[in-house]
Amino acid sequence: MRPWHWMSLVLLAALSLFAEFAMPHDAEHWWSVVPGFFMLFGFVGCLVIIFFSKALGKLFLQQDEDYYDDL
Amino acid sequence: MISELPVPPWLFLIGGALILPVLPKLLRSPAFLLTSLLSMAFVWFIPEGARFEVPFASYTLILCQMDQLSRVFGTIFALIAFAGGVYGFRVQSTGEQVAALLYAASALGVTFAGDYVTLFFFWELMAVSSTYLVWARRTVESQRAGIRYLLVHLFGGSLLLAGILLHTVKTGTILISAFEPDASASAWLILGGVALNAAIPPLHAWLVDAYPRATVAGAVFLSAFTTKAAVYVLVRIFPGWDILIAFGVLMALYGVVYAVLANDIREILAYHIISQVGYMVAGVGIGTEMSLNGTTAHAFSHILYKALLFMGAGVVLHTTGRSKLTELGGLARAMPAVLALYMVGAFSISGFPLFNGFISKGMVVSAAAEAHFEIAVLLLHLASVGTFLHTGLKLPYFTWFAEESTALPTKTPPSMLVGMSIVAFFCALFGIAPSLLYRHLPFNASFEPYTIPHLVETTQLLVFTFMSFWVFRRHLRGEFxxxxxxxxxxxxxxxxxxxxxxxxxxxFFDAAERIAETVVKQLTIILGNPWPRTRGIFQHEWGANVPAAFEPNAARPPMEKVIALVLACFLLAALLSVAR
Structure with missing residues (x-):
């Protein structure tokens, strides 16, 4: 990831925020009125998915590759 | 109305499967492509409402019945059969090609079936022909996985058959029509059988068990047909069954959780089939015209991008012999074209604007929002995050970037690249011009994907998922x-x-056989002709001529004569009946 990669991502995010404010739409759901809701949702959602799944994996899901001694 | 159309579209594929083995080797792959093109042409040229009926006992079988829903599914099945044929042009064995043709034929058969008997026949043919695509990899693992796959599908088939029989006994008809929600025991049994093929948890494990062990090209066909044929049946028979919303959302997240843990690249993709089919199942459950259109469109899009993803993963496996993230990495320079084409599929499944996932996934989610299933909407968004995280980031990052691996890829066969390009073209085409797909959707509901709110939420989700991935990517490294x-x-x-x-x-049977044999042996000695024994007494040679045991060869000549006599009688009887 070079600096200009990050720059363009930030630019995109800024653009989406601008669009959200500049063109207000009907607040259909409670999250429609939270600015940048899906930024937070994307970042936190990703975290939740990674660590929830890994925790489940460590708890009991993950096993050695030769776990099944199939017939 | 015996036949308003000349032939059902699947007939070409079955015909192709029958003649393929006797063709010269050079012509087999072209014949594969020709038959799939022919079947696609017939999917398109058969007029709406046309039927192909044959009488069957006291019922009438509707082998083929055309409406808009069937046509959309039929089109994509035929298209992917063709693209898969191109992809496997040089790498598929003849057995695989025959199995793939039969598999495609049975998927089309299910799609156009107008009655349950025809549906069931093709359902079972689908299970059997697809099993060969797993076995054809010819590893010990694939043989075992194939047997498990087949047994599980036979179980699902029996549920379906039980439901069909019960339904037929009760209603007296074998015609397919939609069930009212919670209708009857027969509906639940049929739903069980269909849910197994749609890989709805807990009936899904066969998919992630078998697909990663199938052949390189076989996995492409597998990813397209079985689950989506089941989705078609769900749309046809179970629209508006509420329970499917819950199961669909559960599926969408279930696949995501497991994809975090998966190490095999095709297993990651397999878990994401479950996740994506979750959107479709939820769409069926919502049951509005918009959501059913969304399910249909998403199945269409999904077949394209998922085939493309499996093709990309297949190239990696074919050229390096490896499929585990822990053994891959740094291959981007060796196969830039494959990476680029794979990423088209990854962008599509992740719902990037201008790719086909965006225009179909949005439909299902919007339908859920319109029907005020707010929790479902948010959970489906979460599944979207997971989809991009695994298919769009984790898999390509640890396969083509990250640390260099020791893998030395051979050259990618051009036919594989051509196959991938065809599918990638359609992924982009329908993303850029969604009306090409929308105008063929079966139900009457309009949807505009490129709206500001939809673009805003997608951009925000994707950009921040990427950032989160980049920060925490070392946690996603594959594990053995x-x-x-x-x-x-x-x-x-x-x-x-x-x-x-x-x-x-x-x-137990062995022991029983041994005992029986011993008893018989003893009895033959005891009950044998007493004459030799008496002779023994006179000659004072006890046991000299006593048969030691039963000698089967000694008994054979008389049997020959008896059999000859019976045969002669048959012959005589036959001659007499002919003469008469």
Whole structure:
């Protein structure tokens, strides 16, 4: 990831925020009125998915590759 | 109305499967492509409402019945059969090609079936022909996985058959029509059989067990047909069944959780089939015209991008012989074209604007929002995050970037690249011009994907998912483990069951046979012709001519004569009946 990669991502995010404010739409759901809701949702959602799944994996899901001694 | 159309579209594929083995080797792959093109042409040229009926006992079988829903599914099945044929042009064995043609034919058969008997026939043909695509990889693992796959599908088929029989007995008709929600026991049984093929947890484990072990090209066909044919049946028979919303959302997240843990690239993709089919199942459950259109469109899009993703993963496996993230990495320079084409599929499944996932996934989510299933909407968004995280970031990052691996890829066969390009073209085409797909959707609901709110939420989700991935990416590195899934329930006890049921029964019969044999031997000696014994007394040679045991060869000549006599009688009887 070079600096200009990050720059363009930030630019995109800024653009989406601008669009959200500049063109207000009907607040259909409670999250429609939270600015940048899906930024937070994307970042936190990703975290939740990674660590929830890994925790489940460590708890009991993950096993050695030769776990099944199939017939 | 015996036949308003000349032939059902699947007939070409079955015909192709029959003649393919006797064609010269050079012509087999072209014949594969030709038959799939022909079937696609017929999917398109058969007029709406046309039927192909044949009488069957006291019922009428509707082998083929055309409406808009069937046509959309039929089109994509035929298209992917063609693209898969191009992809496998040089790498598929003849057996695989025959199996793939039969598999495509049965998927089309299910799609156009107008009655349950035809549906069931093709349902079972689909299970059997697809099993060969797993076996054809010819590893010990694939043979075992194939057997499990087949057994599970036969179980699902029996549920379906039980439901069909019950339904037929009760209603007296075999015609397919939609069930009212919670209609009857027969509807639930049919739903069970269909849910198994749609890979709805807990009936899904066969998919992630078998697909990663199938052949390189076989996995492409597998990813397209079985689950989506089941989705078609769900749309046809179970629209508006509320329970499917919950199961669909559960599926969408279930696949995501397991994809975090998966190490095999095709297993990651397989778990994401479950996740994506979750959107479709939820769409069926919502049951509005918009959501059913969304399900249909998403199935269409999904078949394209998922085939493309499996093609990309297949190239990696084909050229390096490896498929585990822990053994891959740094391959981007060796196969830039494959990476680029794979990423088209990854962008599509992740719902990037201008790719086909965006225009279909949005429909299902919007339908859920319109029907005020707010929790479902948010959870489906979460599944979207997971989809981009795994298919769009984790898999390509650890396969083509990250640390260099020791893998030395061979050259990618051009036919594989051509196959991928065809599918990638359609992924982009329908993303850029969604009306090409929308105008063929079966229900009457309009949807505009490129709106500001939709673009805003997608951009925000994707950009921040990427940032989160980049920060925490080292946690996603592959691990040398497998993950327990519901197949544990039938794999772990298999050895015990085998020992207690199969081996012990075998031992019992062996023992019984030994005892019987001993008894017979003794009896033959005791009850044998007493004359030799008496002779023995006179000659004072006890046991000299006593037969030691039953000698089967001694008994054979008389039997020959008896059999000859019986045959002669048959011959005589036949001659007499002819003469008369």
């Amino acid at each position: 483990t497998i993950s327990l899934d519901t197949d544990w329930l039938y794999r772990k006890p298999a050895r015990v069951v085998n020992r207690s049921v199969v081996l012990s029964a075998g031992a």
